[in-house]
Amino acid sequence: MKRVMQTLFAVALSLVMMLGSLPAVASTKTIILATTTSTQDSGLLDALIPLFEKESHYFVKTIAVGSGQAMAMGKKGEADVLLVHSPDAEKKFMQDSYGSSRKLVMHNDFIIVGPALDPAGIKGVKTSAEAFKKIAASGKLFISRGDNSGTHAKEKLLWKAAGLTPEGNKWFQQTGLGMGQTLNVAAEKKAYTLTDRATYLALKKNLNLSVLVEGDARLLNVYHVIEVNAAKWPKVNSAGGKAFSDFMVSGKTQAVIGSFGVDKYGSPLFFPDAGKRPESLGL
Amino acid sequence: MELVFDGIVTAWQLLISLDQELLAVTILSLKVSGLATFISVLIGILGGTCTVLAEFPGKRLLISLVNTSMGLPPVVVGLFVTIMLWRNGPLNMLDILYTPTAMVIAQTIIATPIVTGITIASLQSLPSNMKLQILALGASRIQMVWILIKEARLALLAGIMAGFGGVISEVGASIMVGGNIKGYTRVLTTATVMETSMGNFDKAIAFGLVLLLVCFIINYFLTRVQQKERLR
């Protein structure tokens, strides 16, 4: 018993010492970046954040969530800077002056993927609208994110453009999960889904899904960096947010974005767009 | 099946090469969950003992509340703690959202009812006259409490194991209040979830295996202490 007590005491002591050793960072040197799961899941942020931290001496807390939640965090002042891809929601966000600046950073594109056998016969179809109509007509399973993420918002727009209301149909299922997990589900169920190219490329090796429709202007996935308006929320670290925003559009960063993924997947995952006019992307 | 095998191979490679990231994530998991367990053991054993020994109105209600809280869903705790700690939340002055400290707090909230509940159950399962016997032997109140805790120690050890097992393997609260920030609040469970959603199943399996290993080693140690006591 004595030995047990001694052991427990030693464990307790070392744990108390741990309390002091938990990493802690002063809040003024911390910024909270709310971003979409796709940027984290692709690994791009793991490449960019250390560069930024080294250069600026800020500590970035990256919270990877859906675009919807990222913007909600911005609206409540719980994040300093956003990296998101839901253009319509972003415009509304800016109109309501939740953000103080919004800059185009990069894009990647969405693709429609599905089983290589393509039971709905959408391969080679030119527009997403046509492809969606064919899937609906065939009644083959389509997996949707259903999580109010940027990708989900994009998908809803595409359904609308095709003049369809998929909700409630047996062939339409929603996962409520991130892109990577949704792709896994689609692969398991031999279903169609809409995905961003970056996540698809990153996961491709484990998926039995082929790219069936690509290249439609509607399928572009455009990322903006938004500084949260410190005038609305005094606790927002505006200097940090600005530093990150500037970093994302700097030439050096843009070059890193342009070459990210080439070594691993043979093609870039993202296309740097800083300084371009949104219209040039067909927006 | 190939996937699992790949995962085991990757895990093994990461383990023997003492992969820095894996090591850091594992150590943080141990620190956060160990500390949370330690705090909940302090609160739980003290609170549980007081609850059992004191007579007060609402005692049964409190005990059933504790027992219900033993199954607090981590995501609910995570959500609650996150809202509390928001910059614009009621506890904003702490300024600890997305830090390991916040994770310790959330995990402590999860583990405390477990330890308290098991403390209450184990003290209540002692013979009802035990307390009187100890007092009749001339024990002061503090001596009595100490002896009762010593008498219940095997069950309490089970409580500690349950508490630690509960928090080291929970993901919902950790990801919400910690944010799964690389090198800062990324623990074994959140890393496993993230690697899975990134499609890096081998790494996910590696993290998962390390998590299992950690749980196993710690429970093995505690079980051995417990069994040795029991067999003595």
Add this chain to the structure above:
Amino acid sequence: MNHKAAVLEVKGLRVSRGGAETVNVPSFSLFSRETVALIGPNGSGKSSFLLSLACLLPSAEGDIFFNGELINRKKLTEYRRSLAMVFQEPLLFDTTVYKNVASGLIFRSVSPQEIRKRVESSMERFRISHLAERSARKLSGGEAQRTSLARAFATSPVLLLLDEPFAALDPPTRKNLTDDLALALRESEIATVMATHDQFDALYFADRLAVMQKGAIVQMDATFSVVKHPVNEFAAAFAGMENILKGSVLKAENGMFSMSVGNETIQVTGVRLPGEQVTVCIRPEQITLANSRPDRLLSGQNQFLCRIVRIITLGLYSRVYLECGFVLVSAVANQTVQNLELSHDGKVYALFDSSALHLLDG
């Protein structure tokens, strides 16, 4: 006994649990060197009374004087350190026998050398020295209760409270332990209160008996007095008066009365008024059996022709259960059973004297 100073004196003790009064003892005294046995049926408040003597029942009201001093909150721990209590269950701590026996002394911060000395002597007294290093979990029932008693004696208490300490033990184990405890009590001069519902234990240990009923002490007297003149049915049964007969008085004259029991009439020595409800009892040994009606019936002798319901042989004696309009138990020598050729369903005369019947009060 009043010339001796009371070790323990209780005044106005009341315990209520859930609104009902479980103990109500207006006064109780215990003198040095004596053993009082508390007897009474289950639920009569023996345990509650013992616990409140040790000030272990928070709901107890009343005053307890120890060596003439009133025990208050401040003196509580000090008071408890002058007494020891042993329960029906051994309630040992999960450690070695040695440490169990030492525990009371450890609470009192006695020096290690002194602890060793006292623990060893107490273990020796209860013959468990060889078990010193054994885990308390690995003891037989008898060994465990010995350890519990050794633990109580190690603290050299002035007052010992025993709550049915042998009730959970089997007869041979119990016999051994009873002898050892009796010796220990005799040598140590501890004032003892022992709750028991075992007749043998009470008669063996007690100088005085206290009969409890519904929380009150209804009779407290020297053991032989209680046995001779039990005050109620429980005490009567306890004193071995197994036959308890109830009925109403029919006729009374010359210090005798007749009462109806079932459809029969029996004669009793004593004074009661006609119409009164009475309870009388008699020991089985005092009922004799005969095959034929005696030639001459003495006055005050009761005699009934009975049917034999059952015969149980116990050692040298047999218990014969009889149906004679009411039920009687007779204890006779085995030789008698043979001589009278008693058998199941046979007929026999039961005889008992009117003065052998003990009349209960109230």
